Each structure stands twice: as C-alpha cells, then as structure tokens.
C-alpha cells in the first residue's frame with residue numbers, strides 16, 4: 347500500500363480549503379446529483395468546447411433561471427464546469443461524473459440508500475445499531491428485508507452490489523474452475539448471479555445457494571428463467587443462527603462480498619461452521635475488497651466509505667476489513683490460505699482456503 351503511510355503533502359492554505367469542502371460536502375453532493383438529474387451536465391457536454399449559455403440551459407432544463415444559476419455557480423466552485431465569458435463548458439471532473447459508470451453507481455447508492463439515514467451515523471456508532479435504516483422501516487438489519495425496500499432504493503442497492511461483483515466474475519471463473527468443482531455452495535448467493543455464471547461456464551457443475559428466504563426466492567426464479575433450475579438449488583438459512591445446520595456436501599464453498607456483512611465474532615462463527623462442513627479435498631474461496639489491498643488511493647477511499655453504509659444502514663457492526671483481520675479470522679477458524687490473489691475486478695482479493703492439516 348503506497349498511501350496513508352505519511353502526512354499529506356499540502357499547504358495550510360490548501361488544507362483549509364479541503365476542510366471547507368468537507369464542511370459543505372452534502373451540499374456539493376446534492377448539487378452534483380441535481381446537475382446530472384436535470385440533464386444540465388449532459389446538455390453542456392453536448393456543446394463541446396463552445397459551451398452553453400445560461401439562457402440555453404434554462405430553456406432546455408425547464409427549471410427557473412434562479413434554479414439553474416445556483417446549480418451552475420456551485421458547479422463552477424466544484425470544478426465540474428468552467429466558464430468562458432457567458433458560456434459554461436464541461437471540465438474533467440464533470441466529464442467523469444457524467445460518463446464514469448462507477449461514479450454513477452456509487453452516487454445513486456449514496457443518494458437512494460444512504461443519504462437520509464446517514465444523519466443517524468452518530469447514534470449508530472454509539473449504539474452499534476443501523477439507526478439510519480429507520481428511514482425505510484423498523485428493521486434490525488437490512489438483509490432480511492432487502493426485497494421489501496422501496497423500488498428505487500432496492501434498484502440502487504442491487505446495482506451497487508452487482509457492479510463490483512460483476513466486474514470480477516470474468517476473471518474469476520477460470521481461476522475457480524481450475525480445481526474442477528462439481529458442487530459449489532454459494533454462501534450469501536443473493537440473486538444468483540454467480541450461480542448463473544458458473545452454470546453457464548461449466549455444463550456439469552451444480553450450485554447450492556445458501557441465503558435468507560427473500561433473496562432465495564429471487565435467485566431460484568432467475569435460475570428457472572435461465573433454464574438451469576435443475577442445477578441451482580436453494581438452502582434457506584440465517585447464518586447468524588448457530589443452531590441452524592450448514593450445508594455440508596459442497597466441494598467448493600464460495601463467499602463473495604459476503605463476510606463484510608458481519609462483525610468479527612460473527613465471521614469467526616460462520617468460518618468455523620464452514621470449516622466443519624469441509625473435507626481435506628474441499629476449499630473455501632473468499633472474495634472481498636480490503637481497503638489495504640486497493641491498488642489506488644481512490645479504491646481505499648470508496649471501500650472505507652462503504653464501511654459507513656454498514657454502520658448506519660446495514661447492521662451497525664460490520665465493515666470492509668483490513669486484510670490482516672480476515673487472515674487472522676481464517677486461521678482462528680482452522681483454515682489456511684492456499685492462494686492469495688489481488689487485483690481481481692475492481693480491487694477484489696481472492697483468498698483460497700483449505701482445512702489446516
């Protein structure tokens with residue numbers, strides 16, 4: 347990790363400006379979202395180097411001159427756009443906000459899932475509960491009720507989740523099928539995307555998805571629709587309940603973006619139960635984004651920000667981990683890491699684990 351190891355090299359003058367950016371960050375966020383939402387950045391982009399006048403922007407956006415001008419002025423201050431006499435021209439940051447898929451997915455996730463609830467971060471931190479989740483319902487954690495979230499919230503949640511795992515799948519399939527698994531157990535398999543990727547990659551493999559009932563219903567419907575209902579099975583479970591039996595005849599256990607949904611104590615319990623279900627020939631593959639394993643500082647920023655979603659919205663006690671924490675839990679559960687591969691997809695790490703001899 348080449349970042350966070352020394353003080354930031356910045357003048358006091360610039361640091362003071364950065365502090366103001368933080369103080370006004372929610373305002374900047376909403377302004378950027380509205381500039382996108384009302385099509386203003388796209389309209390400016392279409393004009394290229396010539397740019398657009400305020401009048402043209404008002405006419406197209408159907409907002410008042412007042413509304414457009416406050417957004418544009420703040421857009422200048424955020425360096426999304428620049429001004430050439432009377433015309434506004436898209437600047438580089440505005441370009442990426444407009445064109446970069448990752449920025450779009452992250453922004454929608456923060457707005458739809460996190461924004462309102464984040465007001466409760468302070469109490470969530472004190473109580474260890476996702477108090478922000480109250481904006482959607484009176485639930486203890488987000489997971490059992492994922493499928494009941496309001497439509498737009500659900501859409502942004504799934505797009506965020508899938509964006510990161512989807513980018514990793516292509517690279518992962520040959521790695522995973524190297525060991526020729528016949529039966530994969532996808533723990534926390536969600537809507538079945540990985541199960542479907544596996545069944546289309548290998549015509550002989552079967553997959554059992556372990557998940558909560560709401561997610562399993564969607565996953566099994568998706569498998570039926572793709573014509574692989576006979577090779578994708580569901581195993582209903584709440585992995586927080588240690589009394590519930592763990593699925594035990596898989597030769598490859600798969601946990602993708604799953605263990606970050608739990609506290610360290612809960613992870614240890616899940617890993618121990620997984621280990622008890624494994625044989626000397628089976629393996630456990632853990633795919634996660636660790637903030638210390640990100641190739642770039644931008645990745646660590648996004649991963650650490652995502653931890654705060656877990657604190658205020660998801661369950662109040664989980665997070666994106668430092669890889670050392672996960673390695674220690676794996677060892678405590680009686681497993682060892684046979685292969686440790688970084689830079690998969692968008693900053694994922696794959697840990698292939700086996701039972702300690």
Ligand SMILES: C[S@@+](CC[C@H](N)C(=O)[O-])C[C@H]1O[C@@H](n2cnc3c(N)ncnc32)[C@H](O)[C@@H]1O
Nearest residue numbers: 489511534536557558561583584585586602603
């Ligand atoms: C962040 S999603 C990961 C989805 C998928 N594996 C991927 O890589 O995109 C976490 C999954 O874990 C499941 N999950 C969370 N808590 C659970 C629990 N207590 N028991 C079983 N599954 C749980 C959720 O329902 C969800 O499908």
